[in-house]
Amino acid sequence: MHPETPSARTLRLSVPGWPGHLPGQHVDVRLTAPDGYTATRSYSIASASQGELVEIAVEQVPGGEVSPYLVQVAAVGDPLELRGPLGGWFVWRSQQDEPLQLIAGGSGVVPLISMVRTHDATGSSAPVRLLYSVREPASVYFRGELERRAATQTGLSVQYAFTRSAPPGWDGVPGRVNADRLAEWARPPDDGATTYVCGPTGFVEAVSDLLVRAGNDPRRIRTERFGPS
Incomplete structure (x- = not known):
């Protein structure tokens, strides 16, 4: 984890068995409060398509339910619920040879x-x-x-x-x-x-x-x- 800007942070997530992704895809991150309340938000993947480390960069939104935790609170070793990779339209494939x-x-x-x-x-x-x-x-x-x-x-x-x-x-x-x-x-x-x-x-x-x-x-x-x- 490291800051990108005064209000944004990059998180590197270890995801065993990650199937890989296409550049442009995203993941859903779900947080669950002690009382059982859940909130899910989508974040684009920043990392290249290989490996089991999934990198996301999160901008803190004032009054947000998920981004303030990810930017200000989440620490190394904290578990996160992740679903993905998702999306198939806004993607680039390395086989594409056009500009x-x-x-x-x-x-x-x-x-x-x-x-x-x-x-x-x-x-x-x-x-x-x-x-x-x-x-x-x-x-x-x-x-x-x-x-x-x-x-x-x-x-x-x-x-x-x-x-x-x-x-x-x-x-x-x-x-x-x-x-x-x-x-x-x-x-x-x-x-x-x-x-x-x-x-x-x-x-x-x-x-x-x-x-x-x-x-x-x-x-x-x-x-x-x-x-x-």
């Missing part, structure tokens, strides 16, 4: 880092471009890893869209992802890429609409929305 466009808003980067990690682990030759929209540098998940991978991982490029404040030396103006940013940073609509967009509902809907207006084939756009947990 890959990943667009994340905030914690929506979690399933996309699984795709990036699996891309590297399997030696995929598909070119990958990640556009990560985030409020400020302190809110970036997997920051050190993304910097390292952007410099060393074959076929991967990473670009940020800081919406409130940017780090010194960043080549851009803070603001939301718009048509101009997509035209500059995203893959061209005619190169056959499959695009994965993940984040809050408003972000996903806005970006998807911009992509279609720019000429991207809606059938090649896959979306995943995050909600309170």
Whole structure:
């Protein structure tokens, strides 16, 4: 377990007999209170597809029933009830050789880092471009890893869209992802890429609409929305 941002934490879960997963899938985590009350929430898997360690990254939601426990209370050795892997639409398979466009808003980067990690682990030759929209540098998940991978991982490029404040030396103006940013940073609509967009509902809907207006084939756009947990 380690912090990702001031309000988010990564948890590595040992799951004996884990069957493996596809990048983009998620798990359900269920907590049970002493009085028997249960609460279940879904979390995307951040880890690559091999092994019995399942990594999730959890953003604490004020007033949430599950995320405050996972971020603030859960300790090494505590048991968790897990169900999964789940989901079959918002997934990437290493056999796909077309270009890959990943667009994340905030914690929506979690399933996309699984795709990036699996891309590297399997030696995929598909070119990958990640556009990560985030409020400020302190809110970036997997920051050190993304910097390292952007410099060393074959076929991967990473670009940020800081919406409130940017780090010194960043080549851009803070603001939301718009048509101009997509035209500059995203893959061209005619190169056959499959695009994965993940984040809050408003972000996903806005970006998807911009992509279609720019000429991207809606059938090649896959979306995943995050909600309170």
